Amino acid sequence: MTAPLPALPAKIHPLVRAFLDTREAVEETLIRFGSPTHLVFPQVYAENLKRFRAVLDRSGTRYRICYAHKVNQSRAFVRTAEHAGIAIDVASAHELTSAIGAGFGPMRIEVTGPKGEAFLRDLIDCGVTINVDNLWELRRITELAGDRARVPVLLRVSGFDETSVSRFGVPLVHMDRAFDLLSANRRAIAFLGFAFHIDSGDPAERVRAIDACLALVERAYEHGLGPSVLNIGGGFRQVFTADADRFDGYVRALRESLLGRGEPMSWSNNTFGYHVDDGAVHGIPVFHKYANTVPATRMLDDLLGAPLQRHGGRTVAQVAGDNMLDIWLEPGKALVDHAGVTVARVEFVKELADGTMLVNLDLSRDQVTPADQEVMIDPLVLPSIAHTPSSAPGPAAPGRDGTAAGDGVTPLRGAADTMPTPRPAPESGSVGVYFAGRLCLERDLITNHKVWLPERPRQGDLVVFPNTAAYHMDLSAASASMHPLPAKLAVVHRTGSFQVYRDVDYEPLIPVGLPPPRRTPPRGPRRRPLPRRPSGAP
Template sequence: MIPPAVPAALDPLVAAFLTDRDGVRAALRRYGSPLHLVFPQIFTANLAALRAVLDVGAIRHRICYAHKVNRSAAFVRTAAHAGIAVDVASVGELRSAQAAGFPADRIEVTGPKGATALRAALGAAATVNVDNLWELATLADLAPAETIVPVLLRVSGFSGSSPSRFGIDLTEVATALELLVRHRNRLRLLGFAFHLDTAATAERVNAVGDCLELIERAYAHGLAPTVLDIGGGLRQVFTADADGYDAYDRALRAGLLGSGPAMHWGNNTFGYHVAEAKVHGGPVFHKYANTESAADILAALLAAPLPGHGGRALGAVLTDNLLELWLEPGKALVDHAGITVAQVEFVKQAGTGATLVHLDLSRDTVTAADQEVLIDPIVLAEVAEPRPAGVYFAGHLCLERDLITQRQVRVARLPSPGDPVIFPNTAAYHTDLSAAQAAMHPTPAKVAVLHHEGRFVLCPDADYRPGGR
């Protein structure tokens, strides 16, 4: 049986680039394989879509690009050029943001921070999104005389939300406010922040309601917060065919049950578990099922009624209270703005009869180790006639676990050695989160792609300058 197809949603710019097969091969010859390609113009378009939603509601806002989503210099320079802010989660990212041209008042330092990171944040005069009480007290101790550090309090522990290891629990906010009052000559509270590990509108609305109450409590302490930071977590759209995704999921589960052809390698169950002749649980690839754009998710959140405010929309409540909304999108800004290209090394038959297509990259190059790629890679094969087949893509590490796809993938035709294989939409965490140099394989090059005057121009990511500067 040939598995159902799960085609990727491609930005028109990426689709146009891939139609030039000679151009793709030329890029591999010039920069080597495997290769990460980033498209800053798509980043700019994604940013414009989010800005349009916020502008419709006339909401005071700040968009902070979450640098951790990708190490690309082209992306962070594009963000700086666009005039937005940046969210950095390490000293290295802070240095990268400064090199890209972000001024101090457009840099926010987030995540858990030790003394070294806090000193770097202070040295940069950046806003500090405080994760815990120790950070808050240490900031007050480390801040130079006559320096007032702008801070946000990241809070967690909302009812109805999963427990989080990040942020100050709601039960500890009173202590945090006392610290801020005691050190008001060193620390200035800008507002409250949260980051939920979900895109569910109901949970976000609930968190916003709790944060508005915290703002009232801060006012009662003589503080004057004006910012509500709702973090990131806006989703991506991976697949061009939601029905195809569902068909594949059904076929995969049937294979796990033994009521259909097996489409899984070995004992991999993708997060499902089988019991009493049924498949239970949720898969590790659930994010690929999303069909809502980040802009639509944001619009729905801003339009959602806020409990306790007479049914008024969340966005209207923020505006009425003269609050500034901060967002920290990462995935949403690089959605569809990056692809990874590799070459086929050889094709073989395993002892099980499965067809393995070996590539010159590892699984960790295109996905986190505990996740599965559930959109089909694109094979630019030279053979013209279509001959659909089901294959597994294998990596180049001498490890059994280095199967790039541990599920059977539909290809239009079997590739040959040297054929390019494209993994779409890899810019968000996929290329950098688990990247390693195992077995002394080099880290793939990263190259920016620009569409200019009807043609595509490529340059090393480190050399890219927005506006041709």
């Protein structure tokens, strides 16, 4: 039996798969709006949010979900978040404008990241919650507040035991200075509590950070402060692969190829962060995030249920509830997981002098992945139906809800509305290829690892890169050679058909199946955390 070729099958949400399977709808979208294009799926976002809420509801804690806007500039996602009643985390003046324009009031806006003085002045004027990054920010807020209403503030903390040094947050060793500032400026600052962000998949690091913040809550009471919020940040991972065993098999074959065994699998001897020494491959590759198989909701569930030794083995959720602390969190990747894809056309296929097969797309590498990462899931190739005159789609028909094509929305035909169009026979046989971008740069390889396809692609075929909504679409999209940025479109399934909107024009209807916004009940008397018992005490 012949061993299967190395493959990296992508996990794809059923709604996204259904749209891609409606080939005529995909073709019509690219004909109308151009290629390449980013497609976002607000209904998948809403489903992810529903799962997050379910975990938090089961835990019994009071909570606030703040969507991390920086993960994607999509207005459709921001409007979906606002309509669902959650809060938003913004990190720039433009993101703040975006949030306000989408309907968020100041009570539902938190601002994170480093901030300059002009931005701080605007935030104080707006009355939003400021997640303070450093002591300079905290001091400047006290000076700028003046006679305004008290400025709501969280204090971001860093420097936890056994955690990598971070450029963000106030180090634990400087907390005495922070407490002095907070205590001396109670009339200017409404101190809400502590925050942290751990950019790691290690659950033990998060538990240590939570325990350290709970100790800070105890110290805050000693300074006459009354914190009520523990913000555990974001960093909840995505699941990219649909088959962990095949992912592991591909990585094994790749490592073997780096040692000169078997077929070459990397462009220009790219090692992806590995280093080869003494006949072995060492190190952590740049694509390590793609190996994750733990859903974000399970990460959150495990974190809330983690026992805290310093608190008698009670769980994180129990300690937070007992002490009337609201859990805030800032998911970004987890809410847009599987809620976006990027589609581009094949411009041509060429064979290089050494037999390498290159598939050129009308797309650039950094429009689907940050430059220092590698997309370790296989793109999907959709054979074009536009190779014969009869296959060209006609004008889009009105949707069943009466919406006409135009004004930002295109109702699309379903698969049953048109007969499949035959295409010329493909060149048979599997083929290993590299996908190349459109820039005149050697480094513009969209995949530096070899991708095996069942057949050689052709000019005009569509290539779909799954799960690109989290940072991949916007973090470093290139405009070199004056190429315009890809269009961003929102795809929804309504009244039995798919409809495509310009992202800026999308408006959510009442989300089916989403619970109403969680209302925080009135507070009772606050229970102070029990002081840590001295060593050796009975």
